[in-house]
Amino acid sequence: MTITAPQQKLNTFLDESKASGFLDAEFAAFMDDRDPLKALRNEFVIPKKGEIAPGSDNPEDTCIYFCGNSLGLLPKAVARYVKEELEVWGEGAVNSHFNHRFGRPWVRIEETVQEQSARVVGAKKDEVAIMNTLTSNLHTLFAAFYTPTQDRHKVLIESKAFPSDHYAVESQIRWHGLDPRESLICQEPRAGEVLLRTEDILETIEKHGHEIAVVCFSGIQFYTGQYFEMEKITKAAQAKGCIVGWDLAHAAGNVPVQLHDWNVDFACWCSYKYLNSGPGGIAGIFVHERHAKDLGRNRLAGWWGHDKVTRFDMVNVFKPMEGAAGFQHSNPSVLTTSALLGSLSVFEQTTMAEMRQKSYLLTGYLYHLLTTEFSKDVLEIITPAEPEHRGAQLSLVFKRGKMMEVFEGLAKRGIIGDERKPDVIRIAPTPLYTRFEDVRQFVVELKKLVAELY
Ligand SMILES: Cc1ncc(COP(=O)(O)O)c(C=O)c1O
Structure with missing residues (x-):
């Protein structure tokens, strides 16, 4: 050995x-x-x-x-930040969207956690948006990045992907009027093995890459704990013309991923596991800066993705912001965002x-x-x-x-x-x-x- x-x-x-x-x-x-x-x-x-x-x-x-892979423990700072928001709500009510005693006006609350979240996943600030929850974000990203054509309509995932991811991907395939039996490839381990071998994943990409629209694996496999070779897989799939996305539920705050440098197209993660932001905490997305200015990319739109300057003009002409911010839908949950701010304050100490x-x-x-x-x-x-x-x-x-x-x-x-x-x-x-x-x-x-x- x-x-x-x-x-x-x-x-x-x-x-x-x-x-x-x-x-x-x-x-x-x-x-x-x-x-x-x-x-x-x-x-x-x-x-x-x-x-x-x-x-x-x-x-x-x-x-x-030993259960931080499911729900991280409560950081003491979370209680402080959430309590402050409750105070501000009580004192200022709607005005706190713009005037905030602690300098965190709710109208820009998501910006308070953007840079620190970006550091955790090896991204640039504008490549990250903090929004929604994990499965919703996977749908959001697939809606924008899974654009099947007759020749390239398949999605490659792990055979034992977390069920929510499997359901989401299957439903996205059906959403396009396609049949998962033809458009979904599930990478199986070899007989008698539980881990996926990188060489086998690369072989599938080599063989089927020309018909694969999106490759989407988890960074760390929830069941086996296997940390996939993200950079290698991303590179190989992109060389075949595929879009590559990662679900970082078990990787964010656990291993030092480098989403920007590895040239990943998109990624999403939750914040209640290794990021310790509390049950049902607000989640995150990454969209590589290569796609930042691709404003014509079809997407599920909402007013929070609209240009900040004219958001409150209430004109019904959607003008997405550049970068990950342009994929937001709703004004974010302030309480869960401030909980994340509290938990990230611990990460800032290391x-x-x-x-x-x-x-x-x-x-x-x-x-x-x-x-x-x-x-x-x-x-x-x-x-x-x-x-x-x-x-x-x-x-x-x-x-x-x-x-x-x-x-x-x-x-x-x-x-x-x-x-x-x-x-x-x-x-x-x-x-x-x-x-x-x-x-x-x-x-x-x-x-x-x-x-x-x-
Ligand atoms: C890999 C993975 N994907 C998706 C989910 C579902 O997360 P959510 O309920 O936040 O959408 C989980 C939850 O544990 C997960 O581990």
């Missing part, structure tokens, strides 16, 4: 820490102590075990939260590159412990072993039909992951608020549980 770079680092740290092994509390304490992001944990409200798992031992201890460094080590640590402490007839990790092909999340398959029992046993101990039937538990140690000690305790508790159940 080749030793990965994070593993090499962990080995060096083990020597330095003088701990007797990776499962020693001393080792985790050593890692947490030298973690450059350790102060950011204090920016979050971390539920207590007693709150999230009533009846658990040590109810006053913080729970072990960089995606710095987070990735910690994430490599933290998830590498989890990977190492799981593969050394458990046999393959108890659990197997389906997420790629190579750190560059995964983000924070590891997907664990529990054998012999015991996944639900393991899941419930962990939950009772205040350890929160999430389950995907039939047999997977997803564990995502997100670097902003997870400690090495959390990973260690998880493995210690899992060992006890496995001893009981297997």
